[in-house]
Amino acid sequence: MPRFAANLSMLYNDVDFLDRFAAAARDGFQAVEYLFPYAFPAAQLAELLQAHGLSQVLFNAPPGNWDGGERGLACIPGREAEFAEGIDQALAYAAVLGSPRVHVMAGLLPAGATRESVHATYVSNLRVAAGKAAAAGVDILIEPINTRDMPGFFLNRQDQAHALVAEIGAPNVKVQMDLYHLQIVEGDVAMKLKQYLPTGRVGHIQIAGVPERHEPDVGELNHAYLFKVIDALGFDGWIGCEYRPARGNTPGATSAGLGWMTAAGQATPT
Numbered sequence: 001m002p003r004f005a006a007n008l009s010m011l012y013n014d015v016d017f018l019d020r021f022a023a024a025a026r027d028g029f030q031a032v033e034y035l036f037p038y039a040f041p042a043a044q045l046a047e048l049l050q051a052h053g054l055s056q057v058l059f060n061a062p063p064g065n066w067d068g069g070e071r072g073l074a075c076i077p078g079r080e081a082e083f084a085e086g087i088d089q090a091l092a093y094a095a096v097l098g099s100p101r102v103h104v105m106a107g108l109l110p111a112g113a114t115r116e117s118v119h120a121t122y123v124s125n126l127r128v129a130a131g132k133a134a135a136a137g138v139d140i141l142i143e144p145i146n147t148r149d150m151p152g153f154f155l156n157r158q159d160q161a162h163a164l165v166a167e168i169g170a171p172n173v174k175v176q177m178d179l180y181h182l183q184i185v186e187g188d189v190a191m192k193l194k195q196y197l198p199t200g201r202v203g204h205i206q207i208a209g210v211p212e213r214h215e216p217d218v219g220e221l222n223h224a225y226l227f228k229v230i231d232a233l234g235f236d237g238w239i240g241c242e243y244r245p246a247r248g249n250t251p252g253a254t255s256a257g258l259g260w261m262t263a264a265g266q267a268t269p270t
Contacts, residue, residue, distance in 0.1 A: 062086035072105025130170035174203030208243035
């Protein structure tokens with residue numbers, strides 16, 4: 001049976017962030033993920049995890065100036081020192097939160113740059129991150145993101161990501177396989193799962209309905225079937241629920257839309 005983690009950056013937006021841990025636990029989630037923890041002391045977040053019996057399974061390393069439009073630093077020449085400092089900060093949080101994974105966003109291609117021209121910078125930075133994370137027992141994840149939601153992002157395809165993992169050559173660098181992005185860019189999702197999950201290079205899966213990024217039972221993907229494929233392939237990791245509730249931020253919107261999770265075999269408490 002799939003193991004689902006609530007993405008607290010997208011779900012339960014009808015309550016303050018620190019109240020979302022309790023909300024997720026009430027709905028039967030046993031794990032959480034989110035974009036960034038850095039607005040709060042790590043110890044405060046750890047207390048919430050413990051109080052509600054939740055595991056922290058993923059968060060992102062610092063992305064640069066997020067509010068200014070930056071989406072990661074890994075592929076940007078000249079920002080290597082800042083990138084390394086961000087990895088140190090992420091690993092310090094991971095140690096307190098008990099997170100075994102940190103997602104490192106690749107970044108947007110700088111003006112005038114090509115993927116080829118920044119390739120060496122990206123690989124070098126990921127090797128630095130992998131070395132630091134290995135000493136802490138943490139996996140570094142890289143994620144292809146679709147070109148519609150994030151134009152200019154360095155990493156877009158599964159084959160590109162898996163080739164980079166092979167080139168980086170560190171056993172703790174793995175792919176974050178987001179089926180929403182995969183469907184938009186490539187499609188053929190079930191066959192991609194069958195191709196890549198057996199390699200052992202997929203460290204985390206995320207889901208959302210396509211194209212609106214609502215609940216996974218809304219849209220063109222048959223997630224009930226895909227969950228069976230994932231189970232049959234023996235994937236024992238977490239599946240992050242990184243979607244926007246179709247009911248928006250109205251009170252109870254996330255909880256009201258969790259029928260898909262009950263249907264997948266994980267009943268929600270009343």
